[in-house]
Amino acid sequence: MARRNPRSAATPAAEDYLKNLYFLEEESAGPVTTNQVAERLAVAPASATNMLKRLASSGYVRHSPYRGVELTDAGRREALEVIRHHRLIETYLAEALGVPWDKVHDEAEVLEHVLSEDLEERIASRLGHPSRDPHGHPIPPRDLAVVARASVRLDEMEPGERGTVAEVSDRDPEVLRYLDRRGIRPGRGVEAVLIEPFGGSITVEVEGERHAVGPDAARAVRVARGVAR
Amino acid sequence: MARRNPRSAATPAAEDYLKNLYFLEEESAGPVTTNQVAERLAVAPASATNMLKRLASSGYVRHSPYRGVELTDAGRREALEVIRHHRLIETYLAEALGVPWDKVHDEAEVLEHVLSEDLEERIASRLGHPSRDPHGHPIPPRDLAVVARASVRLDEMEPGERGTVAEVSDRDPEVLRYLDRRGIRPGRGVEAVLIEPFGGSITVEVEGERHAVGPDAARAVRVARGVAR
DNA sequence: GGCGAGGTTTAGCCGCGGCTAAAGTCCGCT
């Protein structure tokens, strides 16, 4: 009774580590550090070490003590599977059940670990096999091929550059609502007007209005360069 | 990240115990024994004792050592909440995603522990607040009032009695398919023709055909008495 | 009324995934 689906050997906790390792590798080139992992998952560093060792012995990561950690191919597959689940669920909840888009993330966070292959497939086909979730994030395809992202973070743009908002991170619903209120959502044209150095805010023009966006919020936005308004 | 929903203090394992305690109480009047619990949940008796003690200290059950166990009101509420989730999910999966009705049970078994109140409500309203799941089981209402069942188990019927199939247990998909192939499903008229004593089979007439149904399968069927064919 | 069998609980173990405290490693700076 109540066995979770046997798609993989990874527990929900392990899946969370793998998923976040994937994001961390994507964000910061080079090996990921134990501290980064611990902070991202809001656990003590010692807990992270513990799990990383377990993931290493299951073949999901390579862990060089004191030096950092790296996903193996198996680990990356596992991560992509969870990410696919997460984003399909977000899309489904928004479309089929009308869950507000700043709430879908938290629901998906728990459902992603529990979705059977059969349901995954039914949901995907019900949605017409979408390639992006409601926040613009690419949904890994069924074969879990890595999806290339041709976009820059808003805080990496040059003054004067234009583009189209491609993705808005759903990690923090607060930030999501903040950006949404300012019209910064997937599909909108943006121009970087002024970039304050040293982690200051970025002034952008969207829909004819200017907004000074704080660095934390700016990091949550990815922009496809050059596509005119 | 990935915290399950805080609707209740009970873990998934505890919820499974409470749910099955509810069913066991329903089936067998009088207090439920440790062995019954252990068998139903497919765990060792010692494991059941262990969990029952924990449930008792959380106020979900009353446990008299060596004598048996009984749900408290709090425990019953908890159980009904899980059962409501289970049956709503089954109904939703069947209706909205076309999951075959002998498969919905296993999916619901894991999703039931993870459904937020918000999703529960959205699903219920999307379905028009149904009162029965696809197998005919009553879905506890939002206020978790206990639902009276005016039906008898097929193996408790008298020869010559007639009625309408009200519920078919979904616990065993094998049994479910067996009964389905014979036309024994919710809504169908049945007549008990012959009852073999001492746990023998029950001969029933459904849709003009006679079938000898084994006692295990007969126990999975509930019939509303008297409603003519 | 006592004995034994079957049901139940206790004792003690395990893996998971957290934690804190202490020890160890690495690296930059003098």
Place this chain on the structure above:
DNA sequence: AGCGGACTTTAGCCGCGGCTAAACCTCGCC
């Protein structure tokens, strides 16, 4: 080159939810 601070790992603890083996009740039967 070596010292100090930051980062990381190790050691040892905890609760959960399983397990087996052994001790313990209860109750029916003689």
